[in-house]
Amino acid sequence: MTQGSLFEDNSSANAKKELPGKFRDLNDLYEHSKDCTKCRLAETRNNFVFGEGNPEAQIVVIGEAPGAEEDAQGRPFVGRSGKLLDKILEAIGFSRKDVFICNIIKCRPPENRNPSIDEIESCMPWLKTQLHFIKPKILLLLGRVAANTVLGSKLSMGNLRGRILRWNGYDVIVTYHPAALLRNPNWKRHCWEDVKMLRGHYDKVC
Numbered sequence: 001m002t003q004g005s006l007f008e009d010n011s012s013a014n015a016k017k018e019l020p021g022k023f024r025d026l027n028d029l030y031e032h033s034k035d036c037t038k039c040r041l042a043e044t045r046n047n048f049v050f051g052e053g054n055p056e057a058q059i060v061v062i063g064e065a066p067g068a069e070e071d072a073q074g075r076p077f078v079g080r081s082g083k084l085l086d087k088i089l090e091a092i093g094f095s096r097k098d099v100f101i102c103n104i105i106k107c108r109p110p111e112n113r114n115p116s117i118d119e120i121e122s123c124m125p126w127l128k129t130q131l132h133f134i135k136p137k138i139l140l141l142l143g144r145v146a147a148n149t150v151l152g153s154k155l156s157m158g159n160l161r162g163r164i165l166r167w168n169g170y171d172v173i174v175t176y177h178p179a180a181l182l183r184n185p186n187w188k189r190h191c192w193e194d195v196k197m198l199r200g201h202y203d204k205v206c
């Protein structure tokens with residue numbers, strides 16, 4: 001395991017600047033964000049997908065955006081990808097209730113297209129405020145798009161995986177998105193290495 005200094009920006013000052021700062025707690029944040037119309041995705045969503053799990057989790061799992069099932073149910077990581085994520089978490093001794101699971105973007109982009117830059121910029125403050133209240137030690141970023149979006153980088157999975165990064169005061173581990181693992185089962189062994197590193201790091205710092 002290597003401790004990467006990449007992305008360590010110690011930008012709690014920046015994070016604080018972007019935090020709305022007007023919410024009492026995670027529930028209050030939910031109440032104020034669930035009817036968000038800050039970007040065009042509000043017009044096409046069926047459900048806002050805030051995220052779910054332990055509001056005091058030490059690990060927050062972050063994907064890119066809700067898909068069709070998530071949009072229909074208003075819950076993150078349901079359907080086949082969600083079941084695989086559950087299995088991955090179980091393999092290292094966690095359940096959904098132990099972690100908090102969410103996405104960068106809270107509303108489904110039509111046809112599962114990639115979110116645009118302005119949609120990401122509109123939605124990121126919600127994620128940053130969620131993290132502010134949850135106060136996790138570790139972020140598990142699922143997929144290259146989610147990782148590069150959060151980290152503000154343009155790296156390949158090969159460069160993102162296999163080390164512990166730092167971002168805004170959080171330790172960050174990147175692995176494949178479960179949907180990618182369903183398409184490419186050969187990547188599952190890489191994912192297993194990543195989540196074993198996650199478990200080892202959790203046992204060390206939490």
Ligand code: SF4
Binds near residue numbers: 037
């Ligand atoms: S994607 Fe985010 S910013 Fe856009 S409407 Fe949904 S919650 Fe608001």
